[in-house]
Amino acid sequence: MDRNGSPDRPGIADSRAPGHRGLVLGMLCFVYVLNFLDRQLVSILAKPIQDGLQITDSQLGRITGFYFALFYCFIAIPVGWLADRTNRVKVLSLACGLWSAATAACGIAANYGQLVVARMAVGVGEAGGVPPSYAIISDSFPREQRGTAMGIFNLGPPLGSALGVAFGASLAAAYDWRVPFYVVGAVGVLTAVLVYLIVPEPARGQFDPAPVSAVAAEPGQGFGQAIRSFFGNRILAVTALASGAANFITYGLSNFATLFLMREKGMTLEEVAIWYALAVGIGMGAGIFVSGRLIDRFGVRNKSAYASIPALSLLLALPFFLGFATAERWEVALALLCVPLFLNSFFLPATVTFVQGEVDPDARVISGALLLLVMNLVGLGLGPTFVGMASDFFRPEYGGHALQMAFYALAPMYLIAALLFLWLARMIRRAPSAAVPERREAHPV
Structure with missing residues (x-):
């Protein structure tokens, strides 16, 4: 048995070994790829879905935003609390299987109501995806x-x-908008099995020589107390x-x-599958990777960088x-969009890394879930809903330019x-431990 109460799995390398950490990170990243691909398929295939099911922009905004987020955000809290007390890898594997099966079910929806139910089920499954992954990574890599x-x-x-744009749009153009949901759902179910077989449960806090104090999980800490501990800390709440x-x-734009x-710009589905896919993959991917590097470089000197860089x-x-x-032409519009795609997500590695470093190892999943609760309830729940409602509001006067x-x-x-990020940077600078403390011992890299 390991220190988390889970049976040791034979044939799995030491989670502290650099090569094995890379394998685990790659596997978790692939699960997140599927997580987000499943989440975005409705937005990517919005035009053919609208044509097929006769739904409005407001309905599209609710199904990609509010309805999904309502389940995704609130289910994540009890799932996170449970994962902190059980095996996080098993929770992740089960969640991946659930959301993938629900994604396949989206493909058989015959009307808007059925699609809403299937999307809610996707949200329930995805609630157990990202928070456990945050904690597994934090317990597999040293702070620096x-x-x-x-x-x-x-x-x-x-x-x-x-990938959703490239393969989803291509499959929809060649066959039908329902086919991508079937294919992606099947891949996700297979991945869920691989996660259970490949990813080990790391020892909690193995790279944390000294306890941190922002949110400490006491033995037997209750569900309500865990929530109060997080939101009772002003810096974490902001x-x-x-x-x-x-x-x-991010979601108001991307959805x-x-x-x-x-x-409004005249792109075809085939052009979206190539050019928009490249813009998203290169622009967002480079932005998130660069922001992570910047955080590692400047966050070591002063914690306020976790907020000032996103601002x-x-x-x-x-x-x-x-x-x-x-812009009038889609080529110009897409070229200009590459810059926001690069910069909009700088906040994500910064805030996730900051919160995971500020809380006790035994509170990492619930803290990640609470961060995602606010992040996605406001962002995913309200962003697309706002844009969809605004588009329908402007349609009588602006017609084809409502979006x-x-x-x-x-x-x-x-x-x-x-x-808000500038306010957060000011709060961090005024906090007693604004500078990142020196580590007490060196761990293997």
């Missing part, structure tokens, strides 16, 4: 490597989006709020970008986002999110 590890792990969203505001932009490029990235992205919405006006309405959120 976690920013890069989280950056690599968080390549899941851009890679998932890019971190979650600022992340939610940034995610409002309607393909529909906007096709309906600067959002301010720099705003003019290019406005240019994307204004463009909805994106203009989204733009002020860049300033709101940047101000």
